[in-house]
Amino acid sequence: MTYYDFIAQEYKKSKQLPFRLHIEAYTYFHLLGNLVGKSILDLACGEGFYTRQFKLQGAARVIGVEISEKMIELARLEETRQPQDIEYIPGDVLELGKIGSFDLVVASYLLNYASSREQLLKMCQNIFANLKLGGRFVTMNNNDSQSPISYLTTEKYGFIKSIDSPLVEGTPIKYTFTSSDSDHKFSFDNYYLSRATYEWAFQSLGFKEVRWHKPIVSPQGVEEFGQEFWQDFLDCVPIVGIECLK
Numbered sequence: 001m002t003y004y005d006f007i008a009q010e011y012k013k014s015k016q017l018p019f020r021l022h023i024e025a026y027t028y029f030h031l032l033g034n035l036v037g038k039s040i041l042d043l044a045c046g047e048g049f050y051t052r053q054f055k056l057q058g059a060a061r062v063i064g065v066e067i068s069e070k071m072i073e074l075a076r077l078e079e080t081r082q083p084q085d086i087e088y089i090p091g092d093v094l095e096l097g098k099i100g101s102f103d104l105v106v107a108s109y110l111l112n113y114a115s116s117r118e119q120l121l122k123m124c125q126n127i128f129a130n131l132k133l134g135g136r137f138v139t140m141n142n143n144d145s146q147s148p149i150s151y152l153t154t155e156k157y158g159f160i161k162s163i164d165s166p167l168v169e170g171t172p173i174k175y176t177f178t179s180s181d182s183d184h185k186f187s188f189d190n191y192y193l194s195r196a197t198y199e200w201a202f203q204s205l206g207f208k209e210v211r212w213h214k215p216i217v218s219p220q221g222v223e224e225f226g227q228e229f230w231q232d233f234l235d236c237v238p239i240v241g242i243e244c245l246k
């Protein structure tokens, strides 16, 4: 059992929060670009929220890998309801090895589960191994550069981060989400590793270019909520996009 087996349904529901749609997903797809005809390996695919969208946007072949049995179960349930020819493989990215050669390897919120540089390197090795030469790794991740002083600022968007000890390599960061339709809360931990450690891991493997991207708001999000509503999120930005070229 993994922790996500217990929070799978709640996590799935949290994808409906406005920031998920108007900032997280919008930024992610902006970085991914045109997916038509692409082969995509989605690591830590969860219940398939993005995995399904990749196929809808024209990807030719999509495989999801996920450690939580419950998350995989939810993903497969959707695949049974509406078959998209997506393959879901239960497994730990730390032990994945090479299962193919993909145009894109994606892994939203996987790397922040590495609690040490050794684990991060292992995850990155398995990402690198599954990419074609010229392929890209794209992910959304915890923003290491956000100051803990601003962690409460995101409360109005439906989640906050918190820490029990100073932010050093491996410090757990608790994410607490509030459901959009109730005051019900659920939490899970990620781990802090500095940008220097991430850069070290990407460079050790030989990624040619590494780019860090500040999230952006969708025009629809601005229209619906107003620019002012998003300003705190953008000023204290809690997540970051990462793009690496093999």
Ligand SMILES: C[S@@+](CC[C@H](N)C(=O)[O-])C[C@H]1O[C@@H](n2cnc3c(N)ncnc32)[C@H](O)[C@@H]1O
Pocket (backbone or CB within 6 Å): 002, 004, 043, 044, 045, 046, 047, 049, 050, 065, 066, 067, 068, 071, 091, 092, 093, 094, 107, 108, 109, 110, 113
């Ligand atoms: C925050 S969720 C993100 C899910 C999905 N990528 C999304 O954006 O909706 C993180 C996921 O990573 C999975 N995970 C964490 N460590 C993993 C590992 N070592 N191998 C595979 N999956 C992992 C968890 O089970 C969970 O489903």
